[in-house]
Every structure is written in C-alpha cells, then in structure tokens.
Amino acid sequence: MSKLLQEAVAEFAKLPGVGRRTALRLAMHLLKMDEAAVEQMTSSIARFRKNIRYCESCNNLSDEAVCPICSNPERDHSTICVVEQVGDLMSIENTHQYRGQYHVLGGVISPMQGIGPSDLKIDMLVEKVASGSVKEVILAISTSVEGETTLFYIMNRLKQYPEVKVTTIARGIGFGDELEYVDELTITHALMNRREVE
Amino acid sequence: MSKLLQEAVAEFAKLPGVGRRTALRLAMHLLKMDEAAVEQMTSSIARFRKNIRYCESCNNLSDEAVCPICSNPERDHSTICVVEQVGDLMSIENTHQYRGQYHVLGGVISPMQGIGPSDLKIDMLVEKVASGSVKEVILAISTSVEGETTLFYIMNRLKQYPEVKVTTIARGIGFGDELEYVDELTITHALMNRREVE
Numbered sequence: 001m002s003k004l005l006q007e008a009v010a011e012f013a014k015l016p017g018v019g020r021r022t023a024l025r026l027a028m029h030l031l032k033m034d035e036a037a038v039e040q041m042t043s044s045i046a047r048f049r050k051n052i053r054y055c056e057s058c059n060n061l062s063d064e065a066v067c068p069i070c071s072n073p074e075r076d077h078s079t080i081c082v083v084e085q086v087g088d089l090m091s092i093e094n095t096h097q098y099r100g101q102y103h104v105l106g107g108v109i110s111p112m113q114g115i116g117p118s119d120l121k122i123d124m125l126v127e128k129v130a131s132g133s134v135k136e137v138i139l140a141i142s143t144s145v146e147g148e149t150t151l152f153y154i155m156n157r158l159k160q161y162p163e164v165k166v167t168t169i170a171r172g173i174g175f176g177d178e179l180e181y182v183d184e185l186t187i188t189h190a191l192m193n194r195r196e197v198e
Numbered sequence: 199m200s201k202l203l204q205e206a207v208a209e210f211a212k213l214p215g216v217g218r219r220t221a222l223r224l225a226m227h228l229l230k231m232d233e234a235a236v237e238q239m240t241s242s243i244a245r246f247r248k249n250i251r252y253c254e255s256c257n258n259l260s261d262e263a264v265c266p267i268c269s270n271p272e273r274d275h276s277t278i279c280v281v282e283q284v285g286d287l288m289s290i291e292n293t294h295q296y297r298g299q300y301h302v303l304g305g306v307i308s309p310m311q312g313i314g315p316s317d318l319k320i321d322m323l324v325e326k327v328a329s330g331s332v333k334e335v336i337l338a339i340s341t342s343v344e345g346e347t348t349l350f351y352i353m354n355r356l357k358q359y360p361e362v363k364v365t366t367i368a369r370g371i372g373f374g375d376e377l378e379y380v381d382e383l384t385i386t387h388a389l390m391n392r393r394e395v396e
Contacts, residue, residue, distance in 0.1 A: 001288060002259045008246035011239040016227050017220070024285060029214050030247045031259075038247040041209040042240035048206035049228045049236040061200045061229075087222060090199060 057128075059104040059121045061086050069093075069102060076100040078135040082125060082154065084108055084142060092140065100138075103128065108146040109153060117153055126157050129164055136165040143171065143185075255326075257302040257319045259284050267291075267300060274298040276333040280323060280352065282306055282340060290338065298336075301326065306344040307351060315351055324355050327362055334363040341369065341383075 005027060012023035030038050054060070055067035062068075069075060079100030083089050089102050105120045128134060137158060141147045151168065158166050172190040173182055182190075203225060210221035228236050252258070253265035260266075267273060277298030281287050287300050303318045326332060335356060339345045349366065356364050370388040371380055380388075 001291070002250060002261050002265070004246045004250050004261050005259050007242045011242045014231075014235075014239060015224055017223075022215070024288070025215075026213055027243075027246065028283075028285065030243065031250070033212075033247070035247055037212075039244055041212060042244040044205045044209045045225075045228065046237055046240040048202045048225065049231070049233055052200060052202050052229070061203050063200050063202050067200070085226075087226065090222070093199070 058102050059106060059124065060089055060102060074099075078133060079138065080125070080128065080134055080136070081138040081140050083140050084147070084150075088140060100136075105141075105150070108141065108144070108150040110146045120150070122154060122157065125154070129158060129161050134164055136167060139166065139168045141168075253302075256300050257304060257322065258287055258300060272297075276331060277336065278323070278326065278332055278334070279336040279338050281338050282345070282348075286338065298334075303339075303348070306339065306342070306348040308344045308347075318348070320352060320355065323352070327356060327359050332362055334365060337364065337366045339366075 008027045008030070009020065009023040012018055012026045013020055015023075018026070033041075051063070053062050053065065055062040055070055056065050057070040058067060060067040060069065064071075076099050080103050081089075081092060081098060081100055082103045082105060083092070084105055084107060086104055089104060092098050092102075103121065103125045105122065105125075107115055107120055109115060109117055109120065125137075129137065137154075139151050139154060141151050141154075155166055158164060170193070171186065172193065173179065173186065179187070206225045206228070207218065207221040210216055210224045211218055213221075216224070231239075249261070251260050251263065253260040253268055254263050255268040256265060258265040258267065262269075274297050278301050279287075279290065279296060279298055280301045280303060281290070282303055282305060284302055287302060290296050290300075301319065301323045303320065303323075305313055305318055307313060307315055307318065323335075327335065335352075337349050337352060339349050339352075353364055356362060368391070369384065370391065371377065371384065377385070
C-alpha cells in the first residue's frame with residue numbers, strides 16, 4: 001500500500017468516530033477534490049489550531065484576546081449565561097434571542113474523570129460576579145449527575161452575593177418531542193412545573 | 199462565532215458524511231490535540247493529495263510511477279485480478295493469499311452516471327492481455343447491475359484472446375453470515391453452485 005495513502009489514512013483515523021474504513025473513504029474522497037481545495041482545507045484546519053485563542057473574559061473561542069460578544073457594547077453585560085462548552089454557547093447564539101454575556105466553564109465537575117472545580121473556569125466566573133456589575137447568572141448546564149454537581153457547586157460559591165439573581169434554564173418537554181419517548185424524569189419535572197393556560 | 203473556527207468547520211463539512219454538527223465536534227477535538235500533531239495531520243493529508251499518483255501499469259494508487267505490486271518480480275505477472283477501485287485491491291491484499299497482479303478499473307460502467315467503458319481503464323487492461331504474457335484474468339467486480347454490465351463488457355473484449363482464461367470470484371454465503379439474513383439471489387446462487395463434501 002502507498003506510504004502517502006497509509007499516512008493520510010492513519011491521520012484521518014485519529015479523528016473521533018473515524019475508523020480505518022472511514023479514514024480510507026475520506027482519503028479517497030480527497031482524490032476527487034481539486035488539489036487547491038484540499039490545500040485550502042488542510043491549511044484552514046492547521047491555521048485554526050495554531051491561531052485560535054480563548055477569550056480572556058469568558059473563555060469562548062476567539063480570534064482576538066477578547067471575543068466579539070464580550071467586546072460588544074450593545075449586549076447586556078449585567079447578565080451572564082454559564083455554559084459547559086463553546087458548542088452550547090453557539091446553540092444559544094443560534095436562537096438570536098439572548099443578548100447577554102456568556103461564561104464557558106470548559107466542562108463539568110467529574111470526579112470519575114478527575115475533573116475538579118479548579119480545572120474549570122469557575123474562579124474566573126466568581127471574580128466577574130464579585131466585580132459588582134452582574135445582576136443575573138443563568139446556569140445553562142446539562143442535567144447529568146456531573147452537571148448537577150457543577151450547578152450546586154457554583155450556586156454555593158455565588159451565595160455570598162445575594163444581590164445577584166441565580167437562575168437555571170427551564171426543563172420540560174421539547175417542542176416536537178413525543179411524550180411517549182420522553183424519559184420519566186423530564187415528564188415528572190414538566191408536570192410539576194405545569195403552567196396555567198392564559 | 200470565531201472566523202477561524204467557522205472556516206475550519208466549513209472545511210470539515212466538505213468531507214463526505216460530515217455535517218455541520220460533526221464538523222464542529224472534529225474542530226473541537228483538534229483543540230485537545232497538540233498543535234504539532236494537528237500540523238502533522240494536515241501536512242500528511244495535503245502531501246497525500248499533492249504527491250499521490252496512479253500506477254502507470256495497473257492504475258493502483260502509488261508513490262512512484264509504478265506501484266510496488268507491479269514492480270515486484272516475486273509476484274505472478276501472468277495473473278491479473280481486475281477490481282473496481284483501490285479499496286477492493288487493498289481488501290484482497292489484506293488476505294495475504296493472492297500473489298498475482300491487479301488492474302484497477304476506476305469504477306464500473308454506469309449509463310445513469312454517464313460513465314462509459316472509455317471512462318474506465320479497460321483499454322489499458324486489454325492492451326496488457328494483448329501483450330501475450332497474461333494467462334488468467336480474474337474479474338473481482340461487484341454483482342450490482344453496473345458491475346455485471348462491466349463484467350460482460352470486459353468478457354466480450356477479452357473473447358479475442360481465447361488462450362487467456364477469464365474467471366470470476368466465487369459467489370456464495372460469506373463465512374459468519376446467517377442464512378436467515380442473506381438475500382435470495384445469493385442463496386439461489388450458493389445452492390446451484392453447491393459442492394460435494396470431500
């Protein structure tokens with residue numbers, strides 16, 4: 001087998017969810033693409049890894065020292081939405097409904113994986129709250145055991161600032177979800193938090 | 199969203215089977231890898247696309263003008279196994295049982311996709327047979343309608359060399375396949391071609 005191909009396949013196979021067979025298919029696909037297009041692809045990817053930074057203020061991925069959300073004076077700087085990872089931030093941004101700031105933790109507390117509070121950007125969040133300009137912290141953290149642990153840890157840390165409102169996003173049945181397939185915990189929660197029809 | 203990230207995601211999403219969500223996951227994964235490892239990955243892939251060639255003799259992917267299989271004097275040059283694509287050649291090579299040569303067609307005849315015999319390396323195969331050194335041509339082509347069309351077309355072209363044996367690989371029930379889930383055509387074929395137990 002060609003050494004060039006072997007190397008390309010081995011490199012593709014390092015990506016998550018890409019086995020040898022898929023890696024080979026990807027390599028073969030490159031042969032159908034223009035050489036220039038492949039060059040553009042690989043250089044974009046390398047450039048991303050080399051030049052991407054974490055926002056000094058919120059830990060979002062950023063091209064500059066401070067991300068466009070943090071540096072945007074039009075956005076509400078008194079509300080911070082705390083998320084686990086950059087992907088969550090993007091999902092919320094895609095709704096175009098939220099005009100506040102973010103804070104990306106970089107994960108959740110997970111003793112099993114050896115991730116403690118000091119491995120996350122929690123101190124950075126508390127400092128921001130301590131500065132006094134924050135009115136509300138929205139915790140948009142997943143409902144896993146690790147997520148709940150993280151949530152309670154952050155809530156505890158923020159208790160010393162009673163003037164700051166701490167909220168969590170609403171849990172319930174998603175739009176388009178079929179009740180039949182929704183887990184019991186979510187249904188229980190949705191029932192308990194039922195709202196009167198106006 | 200970061201422009202660097204946006205570009206990397208857009209490039210990943212050009213790969214087959216990679217949607218925006220997967221592309222984002224791949225980009226995020228790169229951040230967990232060393233910068234040097236990502237550099238190695240992207241340069242290997244770019245180098246593959248830039249320098250890979252098709253073997254002048256058999257159309258296999260190759261680092262040199264002639265691939266290691268064609269240039270290996272230890273292999274049987276009187277037997278040619280005809281396959282659709284390089285992946286098929288690799289599957290056969292992985293068995294370590296075949297010691298002959300290959301010929302990669304580069305696809306199958308498919309009027310629906312506008313692929314005619316002249317788009318495949320069939321003339322190249324016939325020329326090789328015409329040279330007189332070939333004793334057997336094994337057609338290892340898939341049993342799809344397009345594959346069968348290609349098979350019959352090649353068989354017709356090779357009829358002018360009656361001294362050359364033309365064979366096809368055996369069809370039947372694969373080892374480990376459960377009869378219950380095998381299609382009728384394969385079962386019919388396997389029954390018709392049954393062998394006496396020795």
